[in-house]
Amino acid sequence: MTKKIIVAIDGLSSCGKSTMARELAREVGYAYIDTGAMYRAVTLYALRHALLSPDGAVDAAALERRMGEIDITFRVNPATGRSETHLNGQNVEADIRGMEVSALVSRVSALPFVRRALVAQQQAMGREKGLVMDGRDIGTVVFPQAELKVFVTASDEVRAQRRVDELRAKGTDVSMEEVLRNVRERDRLDMERAESPLRRAEDAIELDNTHLTIEGQRERLLQLFRQATEAE
Template sequence: MRDNVAIDGPAGAGKSTVARQVAEKLGYLYIDTGAMYRALTWKALSQGLNLADEEGLSALAASTSLEFKPLASGVTAVFCDGRDVTMEIRSPEVSQKVSRVAAIPGVRRELVKHQRKMAAGGGVVMDGRDIGTYVLPEAPHKFFLTASLEERARRRWRELVNQGQGVTMEQVREEIAERDRRDSQRSVAPLRPAPDAVVIDTTNLSPEEVTTHILCIIRQTS
Protein backbone atom coordinates (compact mmCIF):
# COMPACT_ATOMS: atom_id res chain seq x y z
CA MET A 1 0.00 0.00 0.00
CA ARG A 2 1.23 3.50 -0.81
CA ASP A 3 2.10 5.85 2.06
CA ASN A 4 0.02 8.81 3.15
CA VAL A 5 1.46 12.32 3.46
CA ALA A 6 0.24 14.81 6.08
CA ILE A 7 0.84 18.53 5.55
CA ASP A 8 -0.28 20.94 8.28
CA GLY A 9 0.11 24.62 8.98
CA PRO A 10 -1.71 27.90 9.61
CA ALA A 11 -3.64 29.93 7.04
CA GLY A 12 -1.51 31.36 4.26
CA ALA A 13 1.52 29.13 4.84
CA GLY A 14 1.12 27.66 1.36
CA LYS A 15 0.12 24.17 2.40
CA SER A 16 -2.75 23.78 -0.10
CA THR A 17 -0.64 24.75 -3.10
CA VAL A 18 2.26 22.59 -1.95
CA ALA A 19 0.06 19.62 -1.05
CA ARG A 20 -1.58 19.79 -4.48
CA GLN A 21 1.82 19.83 -6.19
CA VAL A 22 3.17 17.00 -4.06
CA ALA A 23 0.10 14.87 -4.82
CA GLU A 24 0.46 15.56 -8.54
CA LYS A 25 4.15 14.61 -8.55
CA LEU A 26 3.51 11.40 -6.62
CA GLY A 27 0.30 10.50 -8.47
CA TYR A 28 -1.61 10.60 -5.17
CA LEU A 29 -5.08 11.93 -4.31
CA TYR A 30 -5.07 15.44 -2.84
CA ILE A 31 -7.53 16.06 0.01
CA ASP A 32 -7.98 19.63 1.28
CA THR A 33 -9.59 19.13 4.70
CA GLY A 34 -9.88 22.88 5.21
CA ALA A 35 -12.17 23.00 2.19
CA MET A 36 -14.43 20.45 3.91
CA TYR A 37 -14.86 22.70 6.95
CA ARG A 38 -15.33 25.69 4.66
CA ALA A 39 -18.02 23.87 2.68
CA LEU A 40 -19.87 22.97 5.85
CA THR A 41 -19.59 26.56 7.08
CA TRP A 42 -20.89 27.81 3.73
CA LYS A 43 -23.85 25.42 3.95
CA ALA A 44 -24.65 26.49 7.52
CA LEU A 45 -24.53 30.17 6.56
CA SER A 46 -26.66 29.52 3.47
CA GLN A 47 -29.30 27.87 5.64
CA GLY A 48 -29.16 30.63 8.23
CA LEU A 49 -28.10 28.28 11.01
CA ASN A 50 -26.90 29.65 14.33
CA LEU A 51 -23.16 28.96 14.48
CA ALA A 52 -23.44 28.67 18.27
CA ASP A 53 -25.72 25.64 17.84
CA GLU A 54 -23.14 22.88 18.24
CA GLU A 55 -25.67 20.06 18.15
CA GLY A 56 -27.29 21.40 14.99
CA LEU A 57 -23.97 21.88 13.22
CA SER A 58 -22.78 18.41 14.23
CA ALA A 59 -25.98 16.94 12.77
CA LEU A 60 -25.43 19.00 9.62
CA ALA A 61 -21.91 17.57 9.29
CA ALA A 62 -23.26 14.03 9.63
CA SER A 63 -25.83 14.56 6.87
CA THR A 64 -23.69 16.52 4.37
CA SER A 65 -22.05 14.94 1.31
CA LEU A 66 -18.59 16.33 0.51
CA GLU A 67 -16.55 15.32 -2.54
CA PHE A 68 -13.34 16.32 -4.30
CA LYS A 69 -13.12 16.07 -8.09
CA PRO A 70 -9.86 16.79 -9.98
CA LEU A 71 -10.43 18.95 -13.07
CA ALA A 72 -8.43 18.93 -16.29
CA SER A 73 -7.07 22.38 -15.37
CA GLY A 74 -5.29 20.87 -12.37
CA VAL A 75 -7.73 22.44 -9.92
CA THR A 76 -9.58 20.24 -7.44
CA ALA A 77 -13.25 21.17 -7.33
CA VAL A 78 -15.17 20.94 -4.05
CA PHE A 79 -18.73 19.65 -4.11
CA CYS A 80 -21.22 20.03 -1.26
CA ASP A 81 -24.31 17.85 -1.67
CA GLY A 82 -23.57 17.64 -5.38
CA ARG A 83 -23.09 21.39 -5.91
CA ASP A 84 -19.76 22.89 -6.96
CA VAL A 85 -18.90 25.37 -4.18
CA THR A 86 -15.19 25.79 -4.97
CA MET A 87 -15.44 29.57 -5.26
CA GLU A 88 -18.16 30.24 -2.66
CA ILE A 89 -16.21 28.65 0.19
CA ARG A 90 -13.35 31.16 -0.25
CA SER A 91 -15.52 34.19 0.54
CA PRO A 92 -14.47 36.53 3.39
CA GLU A 93 -17.60 35.61 5.34
CA VAL A 94 -16.74 31.90 5.27
CA SER A 95 -13.10 32.66 6.12
CA GLN A 96 -14.19 34.66 9.17
CA LYS A 97 -16.52 31.94 10.47
CA VAL A 98 -14.88 28.64 9.55
CA SER A 99 -12.68 28.40 12.66
CA ARG A 100 -15.76 28.62 14.88
CA VAL A 101 -17.40 25.74 13.05
CA ALA A 102 -14.19 23.69 12.90
CA ALA A 103 -13.72 24.01 16.67
CA ILE A 104 -16.97 22.16 17.41
CA PRO A 105 -16.10 18.64 18.64
CA GLY A 106 -19.09 17.01 16.95
CA VAL A 107 -18.28 18.61 13.61
CA ARG A 108 -14.66 17.50 13.79
CA ARG A 109 -15.70 13.99 14.79
CA GLU A 110 -17.95 13.60 11.73
CA LEU A 111 -15.54 15.10 9.20
CA VAL A 112 -12.53 13.23 10.59
CA LYS A 113 -14.42 9.96 10.09
CA HIS A 114 -14.81 10.88 6.43
CA GLN A 115 -11.17 11.99 6.09
CA ARG A 116 -9.82 8.77 7.59
CA LYS A 117 -12.05 6.72 5.31
CA MET A 118 -10.73 8.58 2.27
CA ALA A 119 -7.14 7.87 3.36
CA ALA A 120 -7.67 4.24 4.35
CA GLY A 121 -6.32 2.88 1.08
CA GLY A 122 -3.14 5.00 1.18
CA GLY A 123 -1.78 7.17 -1.59
CA VAL A 124 -3.24 10.38 -0.15
CA VAL A 125 -1.72 13.82 0.43
CA MET A 126 -3.92 15.47 3.03
CA ASP A 127 -3.53 19.01 4.28
CA GLY A 128 -5.10 20.84 7.18
CA ARG A 129 -4.31 21.89 10.72
CA ASP A 130 -4.40 18.61 12.63
CA ILE A 131 -3.63 15.89 10.08
CA GLY A 132 -0.33 14.73 11.56
CA THR A 133 -1.45 15.07 15.17
CA TYR A 134 -5.03 13.81 15.02
CA VAL A 135 -6.49 12.73 11.67
CA LEU A 136 -3.62 10.57 10.39
CA PRO A 137 -1.15 10.27 13.30
CA GLU A 138 0.31 7.09 11.75
CA ALA A 139 1.18 8.78 8.44
CA PRO A 140 4.88 8.07 7.77
CA HIS A 141 5.46 11.49 6.17
CA LYS A 142 4.46 14.57 8.16
CA PHE A 143 5.23 18.19 7.41
CA PHE A 144 4.29 21.47 9.11
CA LEU A 145 4.52 24.60 6.96
CA THR A 146 4.71 28.03 8.54
CA ALA A 147 5.57 31.60 7.54
CA SER A 148 5.52 35.07 9.07
CA LEU A 149 2.10 36.61 9.70
CA GLU A 150 2.90 39.46 7.30
CA GLU A 151 3.84 37.10 4.49
CA ARG A 152 0.81 34.90 5.04
CA ALA A 153 -1.48 37.95 5.01
CA ARG A 154 0.14 39.23 1.82
CA ARG A 155 -0.38 35.87 0.08
CA ARG A 156 -4.02 35.57 1.11
CA TRP A 157 -4.75 39.22 0.25
CA ARG A 158 -3.30 38.76 -3.24
CA GLU A 159 -5.36 35.61 -3.72
CA LEU A 160 -8.57 37.37 -2.70
CA VAL A 161 -7.87 40.42 -4.86
CA ASN A 162 -7.27 38.13 -7.85
CA GLN A 163 -10.71 36.69 -7.18
CA GLY A 164 -12.18 40.18 -7.38
CA GLN A 165 -12.87 40.57 -3.67
CA GLY A 166 -12.48 44.06 -2.22
CA VAL A 167 -10.53 43.53 1.00
CA THR A 168 -7.62 45.42 2.51
CA MET A 169 -4.34 43.94 3.64
CA GLU A 170 -5.10 44.95 7.21
CA GLN A 171 -8.47 43.17 7.15
CA VAL A 172 -6.82 39.99 5.92
CA ARG A 173 -4.01 40.28 8.48
CA GLU A 174 -6.49 40.65 11.36
CA GLU A 175 -8.58 37.75 10.08
CA ILE A 176 -5.57 35.43 9.86
CA ALA A 177 -4.30 36.46 13.30
CA GLU A 178 -7.73 35.68 14.77
CA ARG A 179 -7.84 32.32 13.00
CA ASP A 180 -4.38 31.51 14.36
CA ARG A 181 -5.60 32.27 17.87
CA ARG A 182 -8.75 30.17 17.52
CA ASP A 183 -7.03 27.24 15.85
CA SER A 184 -4.20 27.06 18.37
CA GLN A 185 -6.44 27.42 21.43
CA ARG A 186 -9.33 25.12 20.50
CA SER A 187 -9.89 22.21 22.86
CA VAL A 188 -10.02 19.50 20.19
CA ALA A 189 -6.93 18.87 18.04
CA PRO A 190 -5.38 22.36 18.25
CA LEU A 191 -3.01 23.65 15.59
CA ARG A 192 0.52 22.50 16.34
CA PRO A 193 3.27 20.45 14.65
CA ALA A 194 3.30 16.71 15.29
CA PRO A 195 6.39 15.71 17.33
CA ASP A 196 7.82 13.88 14.31
CA ALA A 197 6.83 16.45 11.67
CA VAL A 198 9.41 18.26 9.53
CA VAL A 199 8.83 21.99 10.07
CA ILE A 200 9.45 24.19 7.02
CA ASP A 201 9.40 28.00 7.11
CA THR A 202 8.07 29.02 3.68
CA THR A 203 8.40 32.82 4.16
CA ASN A 204 11.20 33.15 1.63
CA LEU A 205 10.51 30.05 -0.44
CA SER A 206 8.36 29.53 -3.53
CA PRO A 207 5.76 26.72 -3.52
CA GLU A 208 7.92 24.88 -6.06
CA GLU A 209 10.95 25.04 -3.77
CA VAL A 210 8.93 23.72 -0.83
CA THR A 211 7.48 20.94 -2.97
CA THR A 212 10.94 19.89 -4.16
CA HIS A 213 12.21 19.84 -0.56
CA ILE A 214 9.28 17.70 0.62
CA LEU A 215 9.64 15.25 -2.26
CA CYS A 216 13.35 14.82 -1.51
CA ILE A 217 12.57 14.00 2.13
CA ILE A 218 9.82 11.56 1.17
CA ARG A 219 12.09 9.73 -1.26
CA GLN A 220 14.92 9.58 1.26
CA THR A 221 12.70 8.13 3.99
CA SER A 222 10.50 5.79 1.94
Protein backbone atom coordinates in the same frame (compact mmCIF):
# COMPACT_ATOMS: atom_id res chain seq x y z
CA MET B 1 9.95 -0.68 -5.51
CA THR B 2 8.84 2.29 -3.42
CA LYS B 3 6.20 1.84 -0.75
CA LYS B 4 2.94 3.78 -0.66
CA ILE B 5 2.66 6.17 2.25
CA ILE B 6 0.43 8.83 3.78
CA VAL B 7 1.76 12.38 3.65
CA ALA B 8 0.33 14.68 6.35
CA ILE B 9 0.84 18.40 5.79
CA ASP B 10 -0.26 20.63 8.67
CA GLY B 11 0.39 24.25 9.48
CA LEU B 12 -0.81 27.78 9.95
CA SER B 13 -3.58 29.36 7.89
CA SER B 14 -2.72 30.90 4.51
CA CYS B 15 0.79 29.47 4.40
CA GLY B 16 0.29 27.59 1.14
CA LYS B 17 -0.35 24.11 2.54
CA SER B 18 -3.03 23.28 0.00
CA THR B 19 -0.94 24.37 -2.99
CA MET B 20 2.05 22.41 -1.73
CA ALA B 21 -0.01 19.29 -0.99
CA ARG B 22 -1.89 19.45 -4.30
CA GLU B 23 1.29 19.82 -6.34
CA LEU B 24 3.08 17.04 -4.48
CA ALA B 25 0.14 14.69 -5.03
CA ARG B 26 0.08 15.52 -8.74
CA GLU B 27 3.84 15.03 -9.02
CA VAL B 28 3.89 11.61 -7.36
CA GLY B 29 0.51 10.32 -8.55
CA TYR B 30 -1.19 10.30 -5.15
CA ALA B 31 -4.74 11.29 -4.22
CA TYR B 32 -5.08 14.73 -2.63
CA ILE B 33 -7.57 15.77 0.06
CA ASP B 34 -7.93 19.38 1.24
CA THR B 35 -9.43 18.94 4.71
CA GLY B 36 -9.65 22.69 5.20
CA ALA B 37 -12.11 22.77 2.31
CA MET B 38 -14.25 20.21 4.15
CA TYR B 39 -14.54 22.47 7.21
CA ARG B 40 -15.20 25.44 4.94
CA ALA B 41 -18.00 23.49 3.24
CA VAL B 42 -19.67 22.78 6.58
CA THR B 43 -19.33 26.48 7.43
CA LEU B 44 -20.94 27.44 4.12
CA TYR B 45 -23.78 24.99 4.77
CA ALA B 46 -24.35 26.51 8.21
CA LEU B 47 -24.42 30.02 6.74
CA ARG B 48 -26.85 29.07 3.99
CA HIS B 49 -29.21 27.40 6.45
CA ALA B 50 -29.14 30.24 9.02
CA LEU B 51 -27.29 28.10 11.57
CA LEU B 52 -24.38 30.55 11.78
CA SER B 53 -24.61 34.29 12.18
CA PRO B 54 -22.08 36.84 10.83
CA ASP B 55 -20.88 37.49 14.39
CA GLY B 56 -19.89 33.82 14.80
CA ALA B 57 -22.81 32.54 16.88
CA VAL B 58 -23.48 28.91 15.92
CA ASP B 59 -26.73 27.01 16.47
CA ALA B 60 -24.68 23.96 17.39
CA ALA B 61 -27.62 21.72 18.31
CA ALA B 62 -29.32 22.30 14.96
CA LEU B 63 -26.08 21.86 13.02
CA GLU B 64 -25.34 18.59 14.81
CA ARG B 65 -28.79 17.28 13.89
CA ARG B 66 -28.19 18.15 10.25
CA MET B 67 -24.64 16.83 9.83
CA GLY B 68 -26.06 13.76 8.10
CA GLU B 69 -27.42 16.03 5.35
CA ILE B 70 -23.96 17.36 4.50
CA ASP B 71 -22.26 15.47 1.68
CA ILE B 72 -18.78 16.72 0.76
CA THR B 73 -16.98 15.33 -2.28
CA PHE B 74 -13.99 16.29 -4.40
CA ARG B 75 -14.11 16.18 -8.19
CA VAL B 76 -11.42 17.00 -10.73
CA ASN B 77 -12.27 19.93 -12.99
CA PRO B 78 -11.40 18.71 -16.53
CA ALA B 79 -10.59 22.25 -17.63
CA THR B 80 -7.99 22.86 -14.91
CA GLY B 81 -7.03 19.36 -13.80
CA ARG B 82 -7.55 20.47 -10.20
CA SER B 83 -9.71 18.90 -7.52
CA GLU B 84 -12.65 21.09 -6.50
CA THR B 85 -15.03 20.93 -3.55
CA HIS B 86 -18.67 19.96 -3.99
CA LEU B 87 -21.32 20.39 -1.30
CA ASN B 88 -24.39 18.22 -1.81
CA GLY B 89 -23.55 17.97 -5.49
CA GLN B 90 -22.91 21.68 -6.07
CA ASN B 91 -19.46 23.06 -6.91
CA VAL B 92 -18.71 25.48 -4.05
CA GLU B 93 -14.97 25.91 -4.58
CA ALA B 94 -15.27 29.68 -5.10
CA ASP B 95 -17.90 30.18 -2.37
CA ILE B 96 -15.82 28.57 0.37
CA ARG B 97 -12.76 30.75 -0.30
CA GLY B 98 -14.37 34.14 0.39
CA MET B 99 -13.78 36.28 3.48
CA GLU B 100 -17.18 35.48 5.02
CA VAL B 101 -16.37 31.78 5.28
CA SER B 102 -12.73 32.49 6.17
CA ALA B 103 -13.80 34.66 9.10
CA LEU B 104 -16.10 31.97 10.54
CA VAL B 105 -14.58 28.60 9.67
CA SER B 106 -12.50 28.39 12.86
CA ARG B 107 -15.72 28.70 14.90
CA VAL B 108 -17.31 25.77 13.10
CA SER B 109 -14.17 23.63 12.98
CA ALA B 110 -13.82 23.95 16.77
CA LEU B 111 -17.11 22.10 17.34
CA PRO B 112 -16.29 18.56 18.56
CA PHE B 113 -19.09 16.85 16.62
CA VAL B 114 -17.97 18.52 13.37
CA ARG B 115 -14.38 17.43 13.87
CA ARG B 116 -15.36 13.87 14.78
CA ALA B 117 -17.57 13.52 11.71
CA LEU B 118 -14.99 14.88 9.27
CA VAL B 119 -12.03 13.06 10.86
CA ALA B 120 -13.89 9.76 10.41
CA GLN B 121 -14.43 10.57 6.72
CA GLN B 122 -10.78 11.56 6.31
CA GLN B 123 -9.48 8.39 7.94
CA ALA B 124 -11.66 6.30 5.64
CA MET B 125 -10.11 8.07 2.64
CA GLY B 126 -6.61 7.00 3.72
CA ARG B 127 -7.12 3.30 4.23
CA GLU B 128 -5.29 2.37 1.03
CA LYS B 129 -2.50 4.94 1.56
CA GLY B 130 -1.08 6.72 -1.49
CA LEU B 131 -2.58 9.95 -0.14
CA VAL B 132 -1.52 13.54 0.52
CA MET B 133 -3.76 15.34 3.02
CA ASP B 134 -3.40 18.84 4.43
CA GLY B 135 -5.08 20.60 7.32
CA ARG B 136 -4.54 21.47 10.97
CA ASP B 137 -4.56 18.09 12.73
CA ILE B 138 -3.61 15.52 10.10
CA GLY B 139 -0.33 14.42 11.68
CA THR B 140 -1.62 14.62 15.25
CA VAL B 141 -5.20 13.27 15.08
CA VAL B 142 -6.26 12.04 11.65
CA PHE B 143 -3.12 10.09 10.72
CA PRO B 144 -0.70 10.05 13.66
CA GLN B 145 0.88 7.02 11.96
CA ALA B 146 1.63 8.93 8.72
CA GLU B 147 5.06 8.10 7.34
CA LEU B 148 5.78 11.72 6.38
CA LYS B 149 4.59 14.69 8.45
CA VAL B 150 5.35 18.27 7.46
CA PHE B 151 4.41 21.35 9.49
CA VAL B 152 4.34 24.53 7.40
CA THR B 153 4.87 28.01 8.81
CA ALA B 154 5.42 31.53 7.51
CA SER B 155 5.33 35.03 9.00
CA ASP B 156 1.93 36.63 9.68
CA GLU B 157 2.57 39.43 7.21
CA VAL B 158 3.67 37.16 4.39
CA ARG B 159 0.66 34.90 4.88
CA ALA B 160 -1.70 37.87 4.89
CA GLN B 161 -0.16 39.32 1.73
CA ARG B 162 -0.49 35.99 -0.08
CA ARG B 163 -4.15 35.83 0.91
CA VAL B 164 -4.74 39.42 -0.27
CA ASP B 165 -3.11 38.63 -3.61
CA GLU B 166 -5.22 35.48 -3.99
CA LEU B 167 -8.49 37.25 -3.23
CA ARG B 168 -7.75 40.27 -5.42
CA ALA B 169 -6.83 37.96 -8.30
CA LYS B 170 -10.35 36.54 -7.97
CA GLY B 171 -11.89 40.02 -8.04
CA THR B 172 -12.47 40.44 -4.29
CA ASP B 173 -11.26 43.79 -2.96
CA VAL B 174 -9.92 43.41 0.59
CA SER B 175 -7.55 45.40 2.77
CA MET B 176 -4.26 44.10 4.13
CA GLU B 177 -5.34 45.12 7.63
CA GLU B 178 -8.58 43.11 7.45
CA VAL B 179 -6.84 39.99 6.18
CA LEU B 180 -3.97 40.25 8.69
CA ARG B 181 -6.50 40.45 11.54
CA ASN B 182 -8.30 37.40 10.12
CA VAL B 183 -5.05 35.40 9.82
CA ARG B 184 -4.07 36.15 13.42
CA GLU B 185 -7.54 35.45 14.80
CA ARG B 186 -7.71 32.12 12.96
CA ASP B 187 -4.31 31.14 14.39
CA ARG B 188 -5.50 31.98 17.91
CA LEU B 189 -8.76 30.04 17.56
CA ASP B 190 -7.06 27.05 15.92
CA MET B 191 -4.41 26.81 18.64
CA GLU B 192 -6.73 27.39 21.60
CA ARG B 193 -9.66 25.14 20.67
CA ALA B 194 -10.28 22.21 22.98
CA GLU B 195 -10.87 19.63 20.23
CA SER B 196 -7.78 18.77 18.11
CA PRO B 197 -5.91 22.08 18.51
CA LEU B 198 -3.37 23.10 15.92
CA ARG B 199 0.09 21.96 17.00
CA ARG B 200 3.16 20.48 15.44
CA ALA B 201 3.48 16.71 15.83
CA GLU B 202 6.68 15.75 17.63
CA ASP B 203 7.94 13.85 14.58
CA ALA B 204 6.87 16.47 12.01
CA ILE B 205 9.46 18.27 9.90
CA GLU B 206 9.02 22.06 10.05
CA LEU B 207 9.07 23.92 6.75
CA ASP B 208 9.19 27.72 7.02
CA ASN B 209 8.30 29.04 3.58
CA THR B 210 8.44 32.77 4.41
CA HIS B 211 11.30 33.23 1.96
CA LEU B 212 10.93 30.11 -0.18
CA THR B 213 9.83 30.21 -3.80
CA ILE B 214 7.17 27.81 -5.07
CA GLU B 215 9.94 25.88 -6.80
CA GLY B 216 11.97 25.78 -3.59
CA GLN B 217 9.01 24.34 -1.69
CA ARG B 218 8.44 21.77 -4.41
CA GLU B 219 12.06 20.60 -4.34
CA ARG B 220 12.11 20.32 -0.54
CA LEU B 221 8.85 18.35 -0.40
CA LEU B 222 9.95 15.99 -3.16
CA GLN B 223 13.21 15.39 -1.33
CA LEU B 224 11.34 14.55 1.88
CA PHE B 225 8.91 12.33 -0.03
CA ARG B 226 11.71 10.35 -1.69
CA GLN B 227 13.43 9.81 1.64
CA ALA B 228 10.18 8.56 3.21
CA THR B 229 9.34 6.17 0.36
CA GLU B 230 12.73 4.51 -0.06
CA ALA B 231 12.35 0.74 -0.06
CA GLU B 232 13.33 -0.81 3.24
